[in-house]
Amino acid sequence: MTETMPLLTVRNLNKTFPVRRSALGRATEVVHAVNDVSLEIEPGSTLGIVGESGSGKSTLGRVCLRMIEADDGEIRFADANLRQLSAAQLRSTRAHMTTIFQDPYSALDPRWTVGQIIEEPLRINGSHSRAERRTIVADILPRVGLSADAVHRIPRSFSGGQRQRIVIARALVTRPRLVFCDEPVSSLDVSTRAQVLGLLRELQSEFQLAYLFVSHDLGVVERMSDRIAVMYLGSIVEIGAAETVAQRYRHPYTAALVSASPAADPVAQRARHRIVLNGDPPSPIDIPKGCPFHPRCALAIARCATDKPELVMTPNGHGVACHVTNADRTLTGTTLFDSMVERRLSFAAERTTS
Ligand SMILES: Nc1ncnc2c1ncn2[C@@H]1O[C@H](COP(=O)(O)OP(=O)(O)O)[C@@H](O)[C@H]1O
Ligand code: SF4
Numbered sequence: 475m476t477e478t479m480p481l482l483t484v485r486n487l488n489k490t491f492p493v494r495r496s497a498l499g500r501a502t503e504v505v506h507a508v509n510d511v512s513l514e515i516e517p518g519s520t521l522g523i524v525g526e527s528g529s530g531k532s533t534l535g536r537v538c539l540r541m542i543e544a545d546d547g548e549i550r551f552a553d554a555n556l557r558q559l560s561a562a563q564l565r566s567t568r569a570h571m572t573t574i575f576q577d578p579y580s581a582l583d584p585r586w587t588v589g590q591i592i593e594e595p596l597r598i599n600g601s602h603s604r605a606e607r608r609t610i611v612a613d614i615l616p617r618v619g620l621s622a623d624a625v626h627r628i629p630r631s632f633s634g635g636q637r638q639r640i641v642i643a644r645a646l647v648t649r650p651r652l653v654f655c656d657e658p659v660s661s662l663d664v665s666t667r668a669q670v671l672g673l674l675r676e677l678q679s680e681f682q683l684a685y686l687f688v689s690h691d692l693g694v695v696e697r698m699s700d701r702i703a704v705m706y707l708g709s710i711v712e713i714g715a716a717e718t719v720a721q722r723y724r725h726p727y728t729a730a731l732v733s734a735s736p737a738a739d740p741v742a743q744r745a746r747h748r749i750v751l752n753g754d755p756p757s758p759i760d761i762p763k764g765c766p767f768h769p770r771c772a773l774a775i776a777r778c779a780t781d782k783p784e785l786v787m788t789p790n791g792h793g794v795a796c797h798v799t800n801a802d803r804t805l806t807g808t809t810l811f812d813s814m815v816e817r818r819l820s821f822a823a824e825r826t827t828s
């Protein structure tokens with residue numbers, strides 16, 4: 475692998491789930507969880523994925539690591555074509571990928587000691603002797619902020635934040651190159667959250683980890699990410715450098731996420747009006763034609779109900795899927811935010827006078 479090659483490259487990935495079948499077993503209703511997603515993650519960097527619950531973030535991560543199978547599309551891990559690997563090849567490639575999930579309570583077997591829990595991935599790998607495994611576990615504990623005597627204790631005797639440290643230790647013990655972090659701090663209180671995010675960043679530079687970092691909270695994603703992809707109903711609607719997406723966003727849905735995120739944009743936060751979207755996201759079984767966001771969008775024009783906008787990339791790697799803001803490049807950041815608020819207010823005024 476050359477230095478410039480991305481660690482993970484995904485092209486035109488699709489994943490559906492059949493949710494209702496006919497008597498003959500044919501799928502009659504299908505959830506479109508991931509729609510034509512393409513992305514890249516550089517070695518040692520973080521791609522954050524943000525979007526409302528149900529937007530397809532977890533499914534995208536699971537498909538990228540081949541924990542579940544994609545319907546179609548291409549997934550490359552370094553120079554391996556992940557979807558074409560044999561079971562044996564996949565097992566050895568998997569040693570370089572791991573996951574950290576949201577809930578440290580259910581992720582840890584309550585009957586096992588912390589030492590057994592952290593050692594388990596090495597045991598499954600079969601690549602180290604018992605003595606080597608013990609040494610590796612003893613070495614990782616202080617790096618995640620746990621004391622040496624933790625090995626003999628069971629998970630119940632630890633707080634939520636400490637349990638997530640155990641989960642992180644177990645994830646890193648095989649020295650992975652890519653970690654899929656799925657809402658890793660969502661179940662933690664605010665102060666513990668900051669500590670665990672800080673730890674993940676320290677470990678990233680120490681072990682040169684790449685993160686696929688998923689959260690519904692734009693503030694958390696901005697803090698962790700080099701690049702951010704915004705997902706809506708299974709599609710990426712905006713992608714770019716973290717600062718660009720969080721501050722010079724050009725998609726109306728990103729503007730709504732920024733306005734709902736207390737820490738992300740102090741200027742927007744000071745604005746008198748929050749952007750309130752129309753209703754809940756539509757069903758992923760019946761995704762609206764045209765732009766999937768059009769039923770909730772303050773800036774929608776007639777074309778939005780019929781033509782799906784392409785993700786148009788600028789030369790500096792900022793991609794946006796929106797007919798209106800791709801035609802008017804002045805609509806960015808707080809200017810976009812203000813025009814959405816004005817539009818909402820004029821709609822409201824029209825309704826009260828008519
Ligand atoms: N195993 C499954 N079977 C059926 N539908 C699923 C399954 N997993 C996820 N979904 C559906 O796919 C969509 C995306 O889910 P998910 O990836 O969990 O979103 P997020 O992580 O953004 O909350 C949702 O509508 C969800 O209900
Ligand atoms: S394409 Fe239209 S509906 Fe979609 S985000 Fe842009 S303005 Fe809104």
Ligand SMILES: [Mg+2]
Nearest residue numbers: 531532533656
């Ligand atoms: Mg999820």
